Amino acid sequence: MKVEIELDEAWSLMSCVVTRLLDEAELPDEDRAKIRRWRSQEMQPSHEGMRLLTGKINQDLAKALENKERSQLRKPDWR
Secondary structure (H helix, E strand, C coil), rough: CCCCCCHHHHHHHHHHHHHHHEEEECHHHHHHHHHHHHHHHCCCCCCCHHHHHHHHHHHHHHHHHHHHHHHHHHHCCCC
């Protein structure tokens, strides 16, 4: 099985994680502002950083699925 997310999907995922981090983590206001600037300036879908993140997410997904598939093949039938 192959799962691959697109750039817009990766941006939505990153945006949700960052929003939750900003809402729940006890960070100083200065750090919150830095994170917001980073998200709005460097992590837009059209920027290279977002393309790199998307590639990394897809690599990690592929590796996790491969490991899961491999571990399923190694399980004995009698369990």
